[in-house]
Amino acid sequence: MKKVKFSIYLTPYIIIYSAFIVCTIVGMLIYPDSFNKFFSPTQLPRTIPPQLPQKSYYWDIELYANMALQNACTAFYPLWGFIITRSFHPQNLDQYANYFKITATALFCISTPLIFWVFKKALKNQYLALIITLTYTVNPMAIFRVLGYTESLFSLLGIFFIWLLLPENKLNEKIKLMLLSFITILMALTRPVLIPIIFACLLSLITIFWLTRQISKNNIFRTIAISISAILGYSIYGFSCLKLRGDFFAPFHDQKQWGKTLGLHLNLLFLPKSPLFDLLGLYLPILILIISLVIIYCKTKNQKLLVFIPKRFIWDILIIYPPVLGLAYMLNYWRSVKKEIITSKFTNSLPNNYLFWFCIYFSVINALIVFFTQNRLASLGRYIFAVPFFFLALGYLYCCFPGKRKYKNLLFMMIVSAIALVQQWINYGKDQWLG
Template sequence: MKKVKFFTYLTPYLIIFIAFIVCTIVGMLISPDSFYKFFSPTQLTRTIPPQLPQKSYYWDIDHYANMALNNACTAFYPFWGFIITHLFYPQTLEQYANYFKITATAIFCISTPLVFWVFKKALKNQYLALVITLAYTVNPMAIFRVIGYTESLFSLLGIFLIWLLSPENKLNEKIKLILLSVLSILMALTRPILVQMIFACLFSLMTIFLLTKQLSKSNIFQTIAISISTILGYSIYGFSCLQSRGDFFAPFHDQKQWGKTLGLHLDLLFLPKSPLFDLLGLYLPILILIISFIVIYWKSKNQKLLVFIPKIFIWDILIIYPPGLVLAYMLNYWRGAKKEIITSKFTNSLQSNYLFWFCIYFSVINALIVFVTQNRLASLGRYIFAGPFFFLALGYLYCCFPGKRKYKNLLFVIIVSAIALVQQWIDYGKDQWLG
């Protein structure tokens, strides 16, 4: 009996890992270079060496390695290189790249079960937690969590942050605030998330107050701790840049070299000028935020919510191209028959769920920053889908609707994502841009 319970407990974790491994194996069988590149401690010899901007062997890893080797201040952040330097003491770019991959893969193996466990605790539904974790694990941006990028470390820190903010976490409040502060500092030293963290905290508080007309001391203190610690985390790096380059905001200024300037590029609403998943990264967080507001507000007022409910398979396909989905839905909403949508009692609890609002606002501000500072949506899909925040917000929204039919479109997206992940491994072997 104990063995049966153990295997039952272990099954979801095996499903998650096997799904990712199968996608990886298929990609590597189609493109053997991806296998050799991933496991090789040195660069493979190319008949035609990869050249930017279309191709590069290591891409961002090259920058993190050079930054650590030269102890330099750049647009990239130092904590990832700091860890590798003090764990392995590499001396060359190739050694750094190899240890980045090894460490990232180890973190992936540790963090993925944690994601499922935390999602299960938060969503209180094992099947939903499994499906959401699968979406997180086999989407095409998941490749960045094993090939040596900061996404592995940032996702691990992010899932710990989610656990600390979870309403189910019963840790002592003082200990929780200390841990939140430490995590926020480390996250601010890993990726450029100063604006995102502060924005997510403040807008979470504002939304909770708008919906409930009250705020808990716990949420206020959490906001203060995260905001101040994020500023402190960046300041540590900023003062280092001030000493070496005479510019406290050098990482921000360096991003201008990538063509980042404020502007409104409305064409990006239809064409990302980059992989299609970047367009999903722009639309999906904003759509989830809008839908959440509508559903939660109507539920709190005990009013009927009449909507157009798609029934044919073509709507699932339209998810792949969100502008088409939005336009088609708007036309059908005004012309089609509407039905009352039933929501669960869980919906009311989201009004004051700080973690839910933090996760969705963190994703939304990432999307908006890219939209107003770049002339293409490059890397947006990576910012949204390589981390756990968007997926937990999505899981919370799914909790608002009873029944299992709701999983149909998500399962379809997972299948498409798995195919896209295979393609990512093929492109990885060809030194192509991954996102």
């Protein structure tokens, strides 16, 4: 009996790992250079060398490596390079790239079972947790968690951050705050998340007060601790930049070299000028936020919510291009029969769930920053789908609806994502842009 139970316990983890490995193998079989490039410890010679800015062998990894080699202050953040430098003492670009990949893959292997465990605790539904974890693991942006980018480290930190904020976590509150502060400092030293973190905290508090007309001391202390720690984390790097370049805000100023300036680019609502998943990264967090606010508000006010409920498979396909989905829904909303949405008891716990609001606002703020500061949505898919916050918010929303039909569109999206992940491995072998 013990062997049977142990086997059943391991099955979800085997499924999760296998899904990613199968996509990787298929991509490498289709384009063997992907295998050679990933497992080579040095840059492979190319008949026609990649030419920037269209193509690059290492992409951002080269910039992280050069930053560490030169002890420089740039638009990138220092913790990832610092860890590799202190752990392996690489001496050149190729060595850095190799150790980045090895460490990223190791962190991916560690974080994958952890994310399923955390999602299962949060969602209280093993089947839903498995599907959400699979969607997180085999989406095309998941490739960044093994190639040597910061997504591997940031995702692992994000998992611990989520675990500390789980309502089910019974750790002493003071210990939680200390650990949250430490994790937040590390996150702020890994990627430029100062603004998303602070706004996500503040908007979470505001939303909880709006829905419940009360705010717990714990949530106030969490907001203060996380916000101050995010500022402290950036300040550590900022003072280093001040010493090296005489500019405390040099990482922000350097982003202007990427063409980042405030502006309104309405054309990006329809054409991302980058991979389609960047467009999904813009729409899906905002849609989930709007749906969540409407459903939870109506629930707290005991109001009926009458909506058009799509039933045909074509609606699942339309998710791939949100602008058409939104237009089609609005047209059908006015002329179709509306039904009352029935929500589960789980919905009652969300108005005061600080973690849920933080996760969705963190994703929305990242999406809005890219939309208002770039003339294309480049890399937005990475910010949303390569880290766990969006997926937990999505899982929480799915918990609000009873029944099993809700899983169909998730399963469809997972299949589409898996195909896109295979394509990403092919693109990787061709030195093409991944997101």
